Amino acid sequence: MSTMGIIFSNIYDNNMGELTAMRTSASIPFGSRYRQVDFVLSNMANSGIKSIGIITKYNYQSLMDHLGNCEEWDLKLGDGVRFLPPYATGHTGAYHGKLEALQTAMPVLERSDADYVVLSDTTVLCAINFRLVVEEHIRSGCDITVIAKAGIANGEKIQHAAFKLSADGEIEDMAVDYRAPEDYLVGMSMFVIAREKLIEIIRESVPRGKYHLERDYLLPQYNEGKLKIHVYPFHNVVMFNDSTVEYYKNSMRLLDEDVRHGLYRSEVPIYTKVRDAVPTLYGENGRTPNCLVADGCHLFGCAENSIIFREVEIEEGAEVRDCVVMQGAKIGAGANIQYAILDKNVAVRPGTRLLGTPEHPLIINKGAIV
Numbered sequence: 001m002s003t004m005g006i007i008f009s010n011i012y013d014n015n016m017g018e019l020t021a022m023r024t025s026a027s028i029p030f031g032s033r034y035r036q037v038d039f040v041l042s043n044m045a046n047s048g049i050k051s052i053g054i055i056t057k058y059n060y061q062s063l064m065d066h067l068g069n070c071e072e073w074d075l076k077l078g079d080g081v082r083f084l085p086p087y088a089t090g091h092t093g094a095y096h097g098k099l100e101a102l103q104t105a106m107p108v109l110e111r112s113d114a115d116y117v118v119l120s121d122t123t124v125l126c127a128i129n130f131r132l133v134v135e136e137h138i139r140s141g142c143d144i145t146v147i148a149k150a151g152i153a154n155g156e157k158i159q160h161a162a163f164k165l166s167a168d169g170e171i172e173d174m175a176v177d178y179r180a181p182e183d184y185l186v187g188m189s190m191f192v193i194a195r196e197k198l199i200e201i202i203r204e205s206v207p208r209g210k211y212h213l214e215r216d217y218l219l220p221q222y223n224e225g226k227l228k229i230h231v232y233p234f235h236n237v238v239m240f241n242d243s244t245v246e247y248y249k250n251s252m253r254l255l256d257e258d259v260r261h262g263l264y265r266s267e268v269p270i271y272t273k274v275r276d277a278v279p280t281l282y283g284e285n286g287r288t289p290n291c292l293v294a295d296g297c298h299l300f301g302c303a304e305n306s307i308i309f310r311e312v313e314i315e316e317g318a319e320v321r322d323c324v325v326m327q328g329a330k331i332g333a334g335a336n337i338q339y340a341i342l343d344k345n346v347a348v349r350p351g352t353r354l355l356g357t358p359e360h361p362l363i364i365n366k367g368a369i370v
Helices: 037-044 062-067 099-113 131-142 195-208 213-223 243-254 256-263
Strands: 005-006 052-054 081-084 116-121 144-149 156-167 171-179 185-194 229-234 303-304 320-322 336-338 340-344 354-355 362-364
Touching: 005 037, 005 099, 005 131, 037 052, 037 062, 037 116, 037 256, 052 099, 099 195, 116 131, 116 195, 131 144, 131 185, 131 229, 144 156, 156 213, 171 213, 171 229, 185 195, 185 229, 185 320, 243 340, 256 340, 256 354, 336 340, 354 362
Parallel strands: 005 052, 005 116, 052 081, 144 229, 303 320, 320 336, 336 354, 340 362
Antiparallel strands: 116 185, 144 185, 156 171, 156 185
């Protein structure tokens, strides 16, 4: 039994606002030192998956820079990990959905000798052993396995597939783009499927204008009794970063020690690009209560309830609360910032006041001076 992986790097870019103006969703910084792609790539590497295709559309230079030759994940770029840009199939526009995007991977899928394929987005963050999922998929005898999480649905509309399960784990109902009740499990945009079956689905669906895996294929095929779906319940911490609001809320969740321990687990470690830096320097009045702080910072003001990335400078008298401050940001003396996401290399002038809300965090674009 062998398994390959396919990673979608751009599927939800339109929902991420300015955070994806110059990068893919996959390369959005998260948790003071990681990128979102680190989670799924680490999960695949930890599960023994060495052949991985990363489907891209545009703005993926930062993703390539971050991954480098993939040595931090004990993988090899070009030999095991491949970028699959649109020009591989002559497609230059935005993908409408996963099935259309998978056309880019067809040459890799057809040449591979893998028995199974793990498909995953980069916006759903967790630490999971895909090997266990593949083994359960085989035992189930189903056509496709969907990894799903309980406790996410709350009656509001969700863009992922949702499933109601019986006491013995059988699917009683399936819905997509639906106001799922609380007893439904929400799909995590992670799937296991036989490689030959996936090739068959792509060939049958895309020429007929069926581009969305869940909405255009899984749901109608399930309703017609033509597809056997298995749901693999996941029981640890999951973060759905499908929008800027969710990204902000999940960043703030990292300040909870129990959440951090559930997301970063020693048995399934999350790797990232190694950057050596000096320890963070605190001034006489520098304080960071309830913050995650990376290396290389100069902190002479106050940061509270915030995520602070590498090489951030907070000058004397500045106050930063409930914020995500990305690498290289500089906050001038006396500035006051709350409920904001400062992208990389933002410069905030002395005395500036920036105020968002928890429901609508203020986003300052990469490299902006405010």
